[in-house]
Structures are given as C-alpha cells and as structure tokens.
Amino acid sequence: MRYVLLRLLAMIVKPFVRRSAVYPPRKVLLIKPDHLGDLLLATPALTALRTALPATHITALVGPWAATMWQHLAEIDELETLPFPGFDRFGPKPMILAPYLLLLRTAYRLRQQSYDAALILRDDHWWGAALALLAGIPQRIGFAHPLCTSFLTTALPYHSRQHVTRQALDIVAALTGTPAVSTPLRYTPTHVAQEWAIAWLQQQLKPDERLIIIHPGTGGPTKHWLRSHWITLIHGLNRPGRRILLTGSPNEAEELAAIIAAAPPGVLALSQELTIDRLAALFSQASLVIGVDSGPLHIAVSQGVPTIHLFGPSDPMRFGPWGDPQRQRVVSAGLPCSPCGVFAVCPRATNPPECMAAIDPAWVLSCVESLLVSQPTKGVYSFHPTRQR
Incomplete structure (x- = not known):
C-alpha cells in the first residue's frame, strides 16, 4: 500500500518540477538522516564532491542527533538540521500525520532556496527522496530502492549489501560524471x-x-x-x-x-x-x-x-x-x-x-x-x- 501511495504522489508532483538541471550545479542539497557513524562513513564522498565542484554551494540536511559530525567540515557551506521521522532514538513517537506535515512544511521552505541537485545519501530513504521532489529540485540522485525510485531523476543500481561509503561515492560520481576517488574517513578533534x-x-x-x-x-x-x-x-x-x-x-x-x-x-x-x-x-x-x-x-x-x-x-x-x-x-x-x-x-x-x-x-x-x-x-x-x- 505504501509503495502504491508513493508512486501516486510522485506522479502528481512531477509535473510541477519545471526547472531543468544545470551543470555544474550552483546549489546542491545533501540529505542524510542517519546517526554519527553513518555521517562519518560518508565523509569520503563529501571530500570527493568538494574536489569535483569547488565553486558549488553545498548544504547538508541532517538530524540534530548527528550534526556534530559534520559541523566543522570545510566541504560543507551550510549545515541545517531536521528531526527526520523514524530516526530519533530517544524522542516520543510522533502522531500519525506528523511526518507528512513535516514533509510538506520542509518542502515548501526548501523550494524557496532553488537547489539544482539533491543527493539522497541513504538508499532506502523514501521520505528524503519525496522531500527533494516536493521541493522542486530538478536533479535528484539516489538508489533504485523500490520505495525511492519514483521520486528520483537518477536511480543507481541498488545492491543491498554494498558498503554505504561506496554508495555515497557512487552518488557523487553520478552527479559529477567522474569517478569519485576514495579517501579515509575524516574527523578532526579540536x-x-x-x-x-x-x-x-x-x-x-x-x-x-x-x-x-x-x-x-x-x-x-x-x-x-x-x-x-x-x-x-x-x-x-x-x-x-x-x-x-x-x-x-x-x-x-x-x-x-x-x-x-x-x-x-x-x-x-x-x-x-x-x-x-x-x-x-x-x-x-x-x-x-x-x-x-x-x-x-x-x-x-x-x-x-x-x-x-x-x-x-x-x-x-x-x-x-x-x-x-x-x-x-x-x-x-x-x-x-x-x-x-x-x-x-x-x-x-x-x-x-x-x-x-x-x-x-x-x-x-x-x-x-x-x-x-x-x-x-x-x-x-x-x-x-x-x-x-
């Protein structure tokens, strides 16, 4: 039922995304709802993205529970937090409609910021993929997970056992058109x-x-x-x-x-x-x-x-x-x-x-x-x- 509803939502919204993709993108949005270790595992991809697109404005949208992992990274120009539904390990369970209301409010806000591309850095995150579409972002790159594909413009082959760091590097490569070179994980204590x-x-x-x-x-x-x-x-x-x-x-x-x-x-x-x-x-x-x-x-x-x-x-x-x-x-x-x-x-x-x-x-x-x-x-x-x- 969820799959059918998500497909229907994508069909309704897609005609309202009228801007065409531009390259190099002026503004890129990274959507990463996960926790500390997951954000750290994505740092090689951030390095590759900044190396390939030195002049692009990169905004990261992450959960408040993990923002500390990326807050000092030079690769990111702007860090925003969002309490992504289903990822808060300690907060109260939200009301049934709360995740969808948050989705609509956030999409409206992001639509005003005119992003050229969105990278969905979690392979099964349909909520983030739907957010990128509702926000009117013309280029949306993620993985061909059954719940996400209909929201994406580029859906990479989905392998359920592929390392998440390699996945993030592949997403960056799909945006830049060049292979993303792997680097070590990076976190520098103050x-x-x-x-x-x-x-x-x-x-x-x-x-x-x-x-x-x-x-x-x-x-x-x-x-x-x-x-x-x-x-x-x-x-x-x-x-x-x-x-x-x-x-x-x-x-x-x-x-x-x-x-x-x-x-x-x-x-x-x-x-x-x-x-x-x-x-x-x-x-x-x-x-x-x-x-x-x-x-x-x-x-x-x-x-x-x-x-x-x-x-x-x-x-x-x-x-x-x-x-x-x-x-x-x-x-x-x-x-x-x-x-x-x-x-x-x-x-x-x-x-x-x-x-x-x-x-x-x-x-x-x-x-x-x-x-x-x-x-x-x-x-x-x-x-x-x-x-x-």
Missing part, C-alpha cells in the same frame, strides 16, 4: 579536546604504557556483546605495560561500572566527562580500540588507530570499517542467520542474541595480540599530541 586528552592521560598512564580502549556500548540492543565476555577479555588483556580504558556515553556509565567491578585493579573508565570530540582525541592516543558495531568505532578508524569490531546482526560488508583490513579487523561468529539487520530484538528470540553470545573472547584476544605484535613500537603512549603511528 585542539582543546586534544589538550584535554593529553592532560588526562598524563595523570592516568605511566610513560610508555600502551593504551587499549574498549567501547562496549551501541544503540541497538542486539548488537551488544555479553558483559561476562567483556570481563573475560579484559582479564586476558591485562598485562604489564598495558592500561585498559572503558569508554561510553553518560547513559552507559552504569554498565561500565558493572564491568569495572569484576575487572582487575587499574582498569579505567570514562563516560560523564566525554564528548564526541574528547572521545576522538582519546582514540587518537590509543594502541588499539575494541568494540561492537557502533559510531564510536568508526571514529576510532578515522583517527588511524587499529580497531577490532564485533559484528552479529549487522552486515560488515555494508557497515564494516572503511580502512585497511589488516589494521581494522571484524570478528563475528558467522551464524547462518547473521546478518539479519534487526537491532531491537533477535528475530529468533534468543536472549542474549546468539550471534553475539557465540563470539568467543578467546578469538578476540587472539586478534588483539596479532594486531599489537604487528606494530611492536607504535602506539606506545609518549605524552605527545602529534605523534605518528
């Missing part, structure tokens, strides 16, 4: 955050200790690893010359405390004092970062740190680390039902989710030792904010 991280580590670590950071939290309940597994891993990691730090959001402080209570003496934890900026600065000083599929793990990748990502219900081919696979490792149990893509409750009603419970701490520990051995003199904390790895 100088203030870097100074804070250095000062904190100077107080907590001995010189030449290796810092290993564990970030156990994530937004999807089925993506969590077992607390007992984290505790087992920490005991295995705990050796002279290493300092283990647990990080998380303020909402995750209780879980971090529970892990710390069963961990060896000397394990550290940070949550209340952390911001995204400070977290990135801490990651930049680590020898290794370990966690589940989450935005913070992608932030660690952006800092050039070796990482280990524990995957269960999510698809590493689609959301895995965008970096050197020798330094950015994925560990999963490889169950036949994985990846299922369901992050709220296990579809098979296993509790805890079997795909995460089946990841053996011994596997992760082996991966840790392999990564640390491969860089025997790198990543040792030396109280210098600009050290190289």
